[in-house]
Amino acid sequence: MTADNSRLDADILIVGGGLSGTMLAVQLLRLAGQRRITIVESRSELGRGEAYSATELGHTLNGNAARMSVDPDNADDLTQWLTDFIAAGGWPESDDEHVPVAELFPPRGIFGLYVQQRLAEAQALGARHGSSVEHVRGEVSDLEHSASGVRLTLADGTELTGRFAVLATGMFAAARTPQRDSNALNAAAVDPWDVQAMSRLAPQGRVLIIGSGLTMVDAVVSLEQAGHRGPIDVFSRHGLLPHVRRQPPAWPDFLGADHSIRSTRQLVRALREQCARAIAQGIDWQAPLDTVRVHIGRLWSQATDVQRRQFVRHVRPWWESHHHRSPPPSARLLERLVQEGRLNIHAAFLLGVDSAEAGKVSIQVRRRGEDQASQISGDALINSTGIQYDWRRVDRALPRNLLDRGLVQPGPLALGIAADAGGAVLDAQGQVSDRLFAMGPPLRGLWWESTAVTDVALQAKALAIRLAEFG
Structure with a gap:
């Protein structure tokens, strides 16, 4: 593989053009400097992926607009966009809910339009300083990397080369x-x-x-x-x-105030106490539960494998039904x-x-x-068994080839793939790659919660900054 950057197809190759890949492109385009970005996505549109390709109005987000901004620096971004969209007649059915826009649960298809508009705006901004993004339709079947760069092989035999590659493959719906x-x-x-x-x-x-x-x-x-x-x-x-998701009032961040809570047993006990306290005050039990969300990555990453297994075996079903x-x-x-x-x-x-x-x-x-x-x-x-996070069980060419050749290894508890805290992928020998990165659902084992819009938005911003540091 040549080290001559002028002969590379892109500076950054993004595998997957759903929410994760598109948000990474948005963040890269917003940064100063010239970058050629190529997104490989089999769908005709970027920004939708598995989750936001739904066209039925009944398939809505499971979070209200105030919780679903793709801009990590503006929590009201979706609310503001949706307000304008509704005013222009884009979602007349929203009048049936009779609630503020921030509390609406928009259809996932409309959310996809929102993501696409933010990409278009970022493309216009990036063009001012010479950055661009190209959508190549296809499915990546293999990948190899060396000290000089990365090569992707598509299912039709097409090859693409770049300085870096990011696995933004999204969710593998079972x-x-x-x-x-x-x-x-x-x-x-x-x-x-x-x-x-x-x-x-x-x-x-x-x-x-x-x-x-x-x-x-x-x-x-x-x-x-x-x-x-x-x-x-x-x-x-x-x-x-x-x-059902409700809109509870704010509750004190009890985990932020007490970092001694670390184990699964301690977390469950403390959360039950907080919920009981809320109910006694006539406050929805979802209020204390919602404060836990921002601490999950920290709690999960500092836990031992034994503690993680205890959580998955004994707590996960109730966590999923209460949190999701x-x-x-x-x-x-x-x-x-x-x-x-x-x-x-x-x-x-x-x-x-x-x-x-x-x-x-x-x-x-x-x-x-x-x-x-x-x-x-x-x-x-x-x-309706949900998402398949174990890449060893996914019978698709790219996960199979990456695992079989040791370019990636399963993440903790075989959830997704292993990476460092900044998204750099670990190979079968535990070596951290300086060419291959991952974000979003593939990092389930690293952060546990790595699929929500806010998770993806934060990861996209951090990874874009890291990639930009390479020049």
Whole structure:
């Protein structure tokens, strides 16, 4: 690989053009200096990725506008943009909510437009000092790097070279990701976000859903919009539904005031005490819980592997259901369906997916507290198990090749990949790369919470500054 920068395709190659890759490009374009940025993304549009390609108005953000700014220096950025967007007639349905703009939960498709506009503005700014961004449509299948630079190989054989590369691959949605161990569930399942496919289901048919998190919430919204009116049975290990997101008042930052709280046991005990104190004062228990969010990265990174495993095994299901909460419109739909008797939640472990007669699906589950398996039949199946963070199980060319050749190693607890605190990737021998970086969901094992908009925005700014320091 040549060290002649004039012959490189880009200074910085970004693998993935969803929220993570686009926000990194925005931050790089805002910095002084000339940079050629190339984003490799298979979709026709940048800024949407897996999460924000949804087109249905019912698929909304699970955080209100005040919590979802992509500008780490302006918490009101989305609120300000959304105010102008609504005033211009961009989202007339928002009038139905009758709440301030900051408290609205905008559709994810509209959020994608917001991200794209911020990219366009950054491109105009970057052009003034000679920086540019190019979108190359394709999927990166392999990567190699040396002391002189990085080379990407695309699925169609195209090669791109640059000084640095950033893995901004985003989330591998389990419903859309081939798995190395088994694809039986996906082979029999309907896509949770494909309303058109759901419209072809029997309106009164029985739908089985595996997983009870936010992907399940999306799936139920999709079914409702597709005209499905039959029974829905949801199966997950603990049978926990996401709580509805409310707008609680401010609460003192008890973790910021007491750094002696370090272990999982200490955190749970302190949080329960704070929530009980809030309830006693007539304040929503979500108020103290929301103060924990900014400390998760610190708590997770300073924890031992034993403590992390304790959290994942014993606390994670309740953390997910209490912290990753459902937007109010979706929560109201679920509550109505439960009251009507159409939506039933079962605590059960999926054992397998069996072949069934045409137009039917059959699964084996073991219900919580029971030893014997149960056979459940339905008219359709949906995989709502969430995100696959273990790169060893993702059956796609790039993760497979990077792991097999030792260019990356699994992150803590096999969550994503390993990197230093600034996003520089660690290889199989633990060597820190000075050419390959990562951000967003691939750093799940490093920070635990590495998928939210605010997480991505902060990482994008910090990584852009780090890359700019190389000149």
